[in-house]
Amino acid sequence: MVQAVSGPWGSPDTPAPASAPALADAPHEAITAARVNGTDFLAAQRDNRVKTWVLILVLINLGFFLGYVIGWALEAWGSDSNRFQLAAVSGLGLLGGALLAGIGVVSAGVTLAFGDKLVLSMNGAREVTPEAEPRLHNVVEEMAIAAGLPKPKVYIMESAALNAFATGLSPQKSAIAVTRGLLDTLNREQLQGVVAHEMGHVLNLDTRYMVAVGIMVGLIALVSDVVLRSMRFGSFRSSGSSRRDSKGGGGAAIIVLVIMLVFLILAPIAAQLVRFAVSRQREYLADATSVQLTRNPVGLIGALEVLGAGNTKGPEIGNRATQHLFIVNPLKNFGEKTAALFATHPSIAERIQRLQNLGKA
Amino acid sequence: MTALIVIVVLAVLVIGWVIMTYNRLVALRTQVANGWAQIDVQLKRRYDLIPNLVESVKGYMGHEQDTLRQVIEARNKAASANAGAPATGATAAMIAAEGALSASLGKMFALAEAYPDLKANQSVQQLMEELSTTENKIGFARQFYNDSATNLNTAVQSFPGNLIAGKFGFQNAELWRVSEAERAAVETAPKVSLQR
Numbered sequence: 405m406v407q408a409v410s411g412p413w414g415s416p417d418t419p420a421p422a423s424a425p426a427l428a429d430a431p432h433e434a435i436t437a438a439r440v441n442g443t444d445f446l447a448a449q450r451d452n453r454v455k456t457w458v459l460i461l462v463l464i465n466l467g468f469f470l471g472y473v474i475g476w477a478l479e480a481w482g483s484d485s486n487r488f489q490l491a492a493v494s495g496l497g498l499l500g501g502a503l504l505a506g507i508g509v510v511s512a513g514v515t516l517a518f519g520d521k522l523v524l525s526m527n528g529a530r531e532v533t534p535e536a537e538p539r540l541h542n543v544v545e546e547m548a549i550a551a552g553l554p555k556p557k558v559y560i561m562e563s564a565a566l567n568a569f570a571t572g573l574s575p576q577k578s579a580i581a582v583t584r585g586l587l588d589t590l591n592r593e594q595l596q597g598v599v600a601h602e603m604g605h606v607l608n609l610d611t612r613y614m615v616a617v618g619i620m621v622g623l624i625a626l627v628s629d630v631v632l633r634s635m636r637f638g639s640f641r642s643s644g645s646s647r648r649d650s651k652g653g654g655g656a657a658i659i660v661l662v663i664m665l666v667f668l669i670l671a672p673i674a675a676q677l678v679r680f681a682v683s684r685q686r687e688y689l690a691d692a693t694s695v696q697l698t699r700n701p702v703g704l705i706g707a708l709e710v711l712g713a714g715n716t717k718g719p720e721i722g723n724r725a726t727q728h729l730f731i732v733n734p735l736k737n738f739g740e741k742t743a744a745l746f747a748t749h750p751s752i753a754e755r756i757q758r759l760q761n762l763g764k765a
Numbered sequence: 766m767t768a769l770i771v772i773v774v775l776a777v778l779v780i781g782w783v784i785m786t787y788n789r790l791v792a793l794r795t796q797v798a799n800g801w802a803q804i805d806v807q808l809k810r811r812y813d814l815i816p817n818l819v820e821s822v823k824g825y826m827g828h829e830q831d832t833l834r835q836v837i838e839a840r841n842k843a844a845s846a847n848a849g850a851p852a853t854g855a856t857a858a859m860i861a862a863e864g865a866l867s868a869s870l871g872k873m874f875a876l877a878e879a880y881p882d883l884k885a886n887q888s889v890q891q892l893m894e895e896l897s898t899t900e901n902k903i904g905f906a907r908q909f910y911n912d913s914a915t916n917l918n919t920a921v922q923s924f925p926g927n928l929i930a931g932k933f934g935f936q937n938a939e940l941w942r943v944s945e946a947e948r949a950a951v952e953t954a955p956k957v958s959l960q961r
Contacts, residue, residue, distance in 0.1 A: 538891070538894060538895075539894060542894065542895075542898035542901075543898075545898070545902065546898060546901045546902050546905050547905070549803055549807075549902050549905045549906050549909060550905035550906075550908060550909055551909075552796065552799070552800065552803075552909045552913070697905075699908065
């Protein structure tokens with residue numbers, strides 16, 4: 405029992421870790437072996453820091469190009485079609501690009517400064533004292549000690565749904581929120597697994613990363629949406645078509661319009677795909693971190709089974725902007741392979757299988 | 766001239782490497798010390814909690830006076846071993862005493878399962894939760910300490926970092942291994958079904 409120190413005695417309602425099937429056939433030391441060791445997390449953190457910046461740069465560029473294409477199309481449409489040159493640098497395009505990239509940078513900055521509070525209030529989370537929720541506070545503190553980090557703030561969402569998320573821009577200023585339903589349903593060991601998973605997001609700096617990504621993806625989607633709508637209903641088409649009728653031709657403008665349309669449709673999809681792919685990897689990593697902290701995969705496996713069987717969705721929690729922060733997606737169920745590309749989370753079955761493999765050689 | 770440039774560049778690289786390695790070792794050593802401080806905080810917290818808990822369960826666990834007395838004795842022994850130990854690092858005696866204390870506490874927790882009145886008592890339940898979370902925290906703090914110590918030891922021993930470590934007197938940190946008493950207690954602890 406060298407490493408199964410996550411409460412050999414536990415509290416009265418905790419099943420003894422040693423009775424778990426995943427542990428029974430492996431020596432306890434095996435779980436702590438090199439596969440999940442401490443340095444992995446420093447590497448993951450470093451990796452995440454670099455990736456945060458790369459991704460933000462990619463998305464800012466995507467925003468710039470989207471703005472440029474929109475401005476370019478506007479200029480093509482507004483100018484005399486015969487004199488318009490496709491290859492020339494578009495002044496309006498540059499303006500649009502700079503504008504969108506600028507808004508992106510500013511909003512990312514604002515989100516990085518206030519995002520955590522926004523996320524908490526959007527999901528109706530409220531801070532609780534250690535006196536009100538001693539067990540939850542204790543479990544969070546245990547995991548903070550295991551991670552060697554300061555204790556995060558503890559929030560509760562008054563919802564019967566079973567879910568939890570972590571937020572915060574640095575490990576020093578983080579918060580963990582769980583639903584009332586989760587707190588009432590899981591036993592101590594399972595709660596520990598879930599809190600450790602959230603602690604993993606904090607430790608690996610996923611929280612900051614995902615907040616930054618979320619805002620950029622949202623912005624690109626918003627701009628595309630607005631432009632597409634205004635094209636369908638607005639003055640764009642009517643003024644354009646009248647001009648085209650009167651002057652005839654305007655082939656260049658039509659080409660530009662087609663390019664813009666394709667871009668408007670593809671840009672948000674590309675941005676989403678990037679975000680979802682990264683989000684799924686972060687979930688696996690947080691699951692692995694959870695086991696590194698508790699040295700006991702049984703708790704998290706049990707919790708995921710309960711979450712898989714129960715209701716993880718509620719009207720009070722989750723929306724498209726924050727869905728990727730939760731331990732399981734609060735909006736949709738993802739089957740084995742259905743829409744796997746568009747899933748924010750891997751399927752629960754897949755996650756459980758990976759956790760079970762941790763204990764085996 | 767070229768040779769001079771090469772020598773200067775090499776010297777800068779070597780000095781840079783020495784500084785980086787040294788700073789990494791300092792960071793690791795600080796983490797180990799920090800990990801140790803965490804353990805110490807929780808151990809002291811456990812010394813404080815135990816007398817309260819034993820006092821409040823005494824009335825219920827009439828037949829287990831021996832166990833309760835053992836817990837108190839183990840607690841006193843551990844507390845005095847702790848007081849005698851250096852500020853950082855555990856002595857063998859201290860590790861053994863803490864192990865024995867954990868073992869006797871485990872026995873008490875297991876026996877308490879047999880007393881429904883005890884489980885119904887709100888304040889006892891609170892103390893039990895406090896003590897078991899402290900037990901967990903000791904475990905997790907020890908885990909963190911051992912991980913940090915392992916990282917430090919690896920850095921101190923592996924080449925070429927060991928050249929720097931030796932020069933500036935970085936030493937291996939002692940791991941907190943589980944004691945014989947604790948191991949024996951886990952193996953012989955009464956089997957209690959905790960499944961619901």
